[in-house]
Amino acid sequence: MSGRGRRAVLPPADHRTEPPLAPDGLVVTVVNKAGHKKEFDFAEQAGSESLQRSLAVLFAARSRRWSSHLSADTVWDKLKLFTKFLAELEDPPDDLGDLTPAVLKRWRARHVGTNHGKGVLRTVRLLLQQDPRLAEGLVAEELARRIPTGKSKKQSYGEAERKQVLLTAQRQFRSALLRIRENTRLLESWRSDALAEGSRDWRIGQILDRLAGTGDVPRTVFPGGQTGVRNHGLLGGSSAEKTWGRLFLTRTELTSLAVLLTDQFSWNLSVYDRMPTPSTRPSAGETSVVTYQVQVEKRRTGGGHWFSTENITDSGADSPGRLMTQALEATAHGRILAARLAPGTDLLMVARTTQTGREPHQDMDRPRPVDPLVFGVSLDDAKGWAKRHGLGGSPFERQRRTTVTREGRPLQHSQGTHESVYVLPDEHVQTASQGVFETGALEAFGQARAVVFGGQLAEEPDPSHDDTVVADCSDETTSPWPAPEGGCGADFLLCLACENAYVHPARHSRLAHLRQQLHGLRSVLDDRTWESRWRDHLLRLDDLREKIGDSAWGAALARVDDTDRALVQLLLKGDLAR
Structure with a gap:
């Protein structure tokens, strides 16, 4: 089955795919997914003919992986930079086999300093590495050098910027939707004979019926070839909104x-x-x-993964699917007309162009216009829309980035791309995350403090302190773990985490023996039991050992007596828990 659910048809038995490289060895023909051809003549590249032929071979081999002319154009433009660089050398190489490490170092130095330059280096390297003459030796090593990752300059919108873009789009699309909705009602009334014949609305309804069927209102052709709108007084003017825009979106409204x-x-x-x-x-x-099943085509995902289906539900005014309902309503007349003019056409995003009969179509990767209709939104449309509204630059890339970071999850891309391309480089995400980082750092600091010795080191016992199994306590009534009946309710091992604890040399031998026994337990207990019961106690003893010093700790181990052993054994069994 094909990606759109149609059964694949095998080609004829005698079918042969034409090679992309012409017999002259200079012209490469790239066929995009829609079957349209575009020629790339390497005689237009700088350099000797042998160099041009070598690059044409590499370009043709690489072109088999491309499904769009855009990919070919991108590589072609970057190759132009490379051949121009070679042609400007004091001693230009006659062919790829004449490239030297020194030349490639100069090429790298010229471009490695910018994000665009890094992209140029990667693209040209992919081609050059296909040539067997560059597959080994010092030239191959130079080509294999790592190209640093560029720092992304693309950022999401701040909340104020996003609101401005959305408000601009909402105002324009809402106005168009209301206009089309009002005229659609009038057209339906005319078709159902609900209007008084000869009335103003009846006459406009008649014009709307012609507009729906042809894509234009009646016009008068003057001797010089110019045209004028008939009935412009009845319609209220000759502008797009008063004439054909009554039933169709303009390109800016579709944007x-x-x-x-x-x-x-x-x-x-x-x-x-x-x-x-x-x-x-x-x-x-x-x-x-109503639930809509929307088919999304993502060319960059790779063969076999181009198409995905998203379910979008319209359950009310604030639901995500309401916008899809409005999109279907606003484009209904355009879609019906497109299907009539070009049977089989069924694209959602359709607009009526002002350039009827003269719509240029140089980008063969995009759908062909069906005069007077165009489909989709071009990059020029996006840039023109932003410029017209004083927003600067195409909004789509930043808008998409804003949505992805707002949702906080991958949307039509992988988890790795989500993190490395959308989340980590984004300044607004970084700013919003500062509080999270601060909270996490404080929590980590608190956890770190929880597993260090929290008491005090003393040279000798203080008679005013109470004696416990592992340390002396200066004030049981201010324990961090008070008992319901008063006093301290903590396990004796937690004394090492309490600021009221004092450890003097007489305690060192018992604590050294306790640490030794805990290491012995680690080897026989499962991870869960160890982590929950003994890990923190051992970490505090490790910290205490560092504070006391290795030599004093070793000497303390030599002084361990039977009392120390017995008390430690009772501690480990839990017999000395409070």
């Missing part, structure tokens, strides 16, 4: 819808070019709730 969808679902800009109309079905047990 606003895409901005809102990206904020809601974190879809990439390229997803909108090929998103089919979602299928709908009532939710189980509900009559007013």
Whole structure:
């Protein structure tokens, strides 16, 4: 089965795939996923003919992995930088086999200082490493040198910036939706003969019916070829909103819808070019709730993983699916017209272009226009939308990054990409995480303090202190672990964590023997029992040993007597618990 659920059809028995490299050895033809061809003539690259032919071979071999012309264009442009660099050398290499480590070092030094330059180095290296002449020796070692990871400059929106972008998109799309909704009602009334014949609304309804069927209102063609809108007085003007925009989104309005969808679902800009109309079905047990099945195409995921299906439910005004309901409503006339003009066309994101009959289509990776309709949102559309609203730069990448960091989980990407690309480099995430880091550091500090000796070292016993099994206690009434009936309720081993505890040399032998016995227990107990019962006590004894010193601790072990052994044994058995 294909990714869209259609049964795959085998090619004819005599089918042969044309090689990407032309017989002249200079022209490479790249075929994208839609079957469109684009030629790359290496005679246009700088350098000798032998160098051009060698690069063409590598480019052709690599092109078999590409599903879009964009990938080919990216590599082509970066190769131009490489061949231009070689051509400007004092002694340009005649072919790839003439490359030297010194030349590659100069090439690396020119580009390694910027993020874009690092990308250039990686792309060119992938090609060069395919050439067998560069597969070993000092040149191969230079090509294999690690290229540092660039520091990401792409950041999510701050809350104020995000609100500004969303408010701009909401205002524009909402205005368009209300306009189309109002005119759709009028058209339906006309079609159902609910309007008085000859009335103003009836006449507009008649124009709307033609608009729905052709994509344009009636026009007059003047002798010079110019056209004018008929009935512009009846329609209220000749602008797009007063004429064909009554039933169709403009390109900027479609861009606003895409901005809102990206904020809601974190879809990439390229997803909108090929998103089919979602299928709908009532939710189980509900009559007013609708669930949409949306097919998302992600080319970069790799073969076999391009398509995924997301279920989006419209259960009310504040639910995520309400925006999808509105998107279907706003594009309904465009989708119906597209299916009539080009049977089989079923794309959600459709707009009516102002450039009827003159819509350029140079990007063969995107759907072809069906005059007067266009599909998806181009990068130029995104940049133009932002510039028109004074926002600066395409909003989609930052909007997607904002949604991903807000959700705090991977969305159409892997966990590794989520952490390394979206979360860790983002300044807003770092700022928001400072409080979490501070809390974690304080907690870690508290835990560290909990497993160190918390008492005091003394040279000799104090007669005013009470005698316990492991230390002397200066004040039992201020214990961190008070007993319900008063006094201290802690296990004797916890005395080592109490600031009221005093340890003098007479206690050293017993504590040294206790530490020795705890090490013996570690080898016979399971991890869970050890961690919960004895680990912290051993860590405190380790800390105490460092404070006393190795020589004094060793001497204390030599003084262990039967009393020390007996009391330690009772401690380990729990017979001396309070």
